[in-house]
Amino acid sequence: MPVNIKAKLISKEQLKPDIFKYSVKADEITSVAKPGQFIEIRVNNDIEPFLRRPISIYNMKKEEGILEFIFQVKGKGTKILSERREGEEIDIVGPLGYGPFKISNYQNIAVIGGGIGVFPLYELSKNAKKENKNVNIYLGFRNKDLVVLEEEFKGVSDKLVITTDDGSYAEKGFAIDFMKKDIEEKKVDCIFACGPLPMLKAVREYAIENNIPCQISLEEKMACGLGVCLGCAVKTTKSSKENPEYWHVCKAGPVFQAKDVEI
Ligand SMILES: Cc1cc2nc3c(=O)[nH]c(=O)nc-3n(C[C@H](O)[C@H](O)[C@H](O)COP(=O)(O)OP(=O)(O)OC[C@H]3O[C@@H](n4cnc5c(N)ncnc54)[C@H](O)[C@@H]3O)c2cc1C
Numbered sequence: 001m002p003v004n005i006k007a008k009l010i011s012k013e014q015l016k017p018d019i020f021k022y023s024v025k026a027d028e029i030t031s032v033a034k035p036g037q038f039i040e041i042r043v044n045n046d047i048e049p050f051l052r053r054p055i056s057i058y059n060m061k062k063e064e065g066i067l068e069f070i071f072q073v074k075g076k077g078t079k080i081l082s083e084r085r086e087g088e089e090i091d092i093v094g095p096l097g098y099g100p101f102k103i104s105n106y107q108n109i110a111v112i113g114g115g116i117g118v119f120p121l122y123e124l125s126k127n128a129k130k131e132n133k134n135v136n137i138y139l140g141f142r143n144k145d146l147v148v149l150e151e152e153f154k155g156v157s158d159k160l161v162i163t164t165d166d167g168s169y170a171e172k173g174f175a176i177d178f179m180k181k182d183i184e185e186k187k188v189d190c191i192f193a194c195g196p197l198p199m200l201k202a203v204r205e206y207a208i209e210n211n212i213p214c215q216i217s218l219e220e221k222m223a224c225g226l227g228v229c230l231g232c233a234v235k236t237t238k239s240s241k242e243n244p245e246y247w248h249v250c251k252a253g254p255v256f257q258a259k260d261v262e263i
Pocket residue numbers: 038053054055056057069070071072073074075076077078079116119120218219220221222254
């Protein structure tokens with residue numbers, strides 16, 4: 001069950017001009033949360049903006065009850081959040097999402113992410129590595145200035161490929177192409193993905209075509225985050241004109257088997 005807590009902001013780090021890493025004390029959440037789950041943050045204590053903002057769990061230090069999340073400033077909500085100071089309390093609901101990443105059945109895994117979608121993949125990869133899995137990670141960014149967490153992901157992988165669309169850093173091109181090339185040489189048991197929709201679509205299509213289990217995390221726009229407002233519906237592959245079938249990303253996800261949802 002998610003809890004609503006006031007979590008003390010222990011440390012605030014600016015990773016890029018508009019990307020921040022926050023560490024908060026949140027024992028009640030870290031004691032039960034799983035990789036792939038997320039939290040909903042009330043960005044300030046004022047009435048406006050009223051709606052909470054969904055942010056993925058990036059890392060958990062369970063023994064200390066520390067929860068870390070990373071966010072990019074996009075609009076009003078994340079801008080206000082970025083102005084919070086160390087020592088302040090942040091109103092958080094979590095952990096949310098019934099569908100965390102499921103790794104236990106797989107030994108050789110490919111993890112692929114892009115942009116802000118890379119954040120929830122760290123806790124997943126860290127846990128997989130702890131379980132002695134073979135973890136190959138492919139992270140795509142638009143350009144050099146947006147590359148984050150290279151050292152962190154290196155520390156939880158057997159192989160890490162960083163790509164930039166324009167070739168301004170590391171490999172030039174799309175992360176998926178490097179993943180495909182590796183899979184041609186060595187089969188993987190499951191692909192885990194989170195990132196921009198075009199990337200997720202391409203990964204989903206490739207996995208289905210090649211019969212590879214694939215779990216994708218959808219970062220749909222959300223309002224309530226609790227399955228009440230219908231703001232985050234995603235069509236299931238069983239859906240038809242006569243029997244439309246949707247799931248709520250906030251409740252049933254955010255992680256789905258790629259073959260089960262239409263994106
Ligand atoms: C399950 C989940 C996990 C997420 N995890 C992270 C995370 O770890 N780090 C992170 O930086 N962001 C994450 N996001 C996205 C984040 O929630 C949005 O960027 C944020 O809510 C925008 O709020 P805002 O008030 O700053 O922007 P708004 O003023 O609401 O919007 C500003 C711009 O951002 C766009 N936007 C709003 N919501 C989203 C969204 N969900 N996805 C993409 N674009 C959006 C709007 O279309 C608009 O162009 C996650 C979203 C979901 C649903």
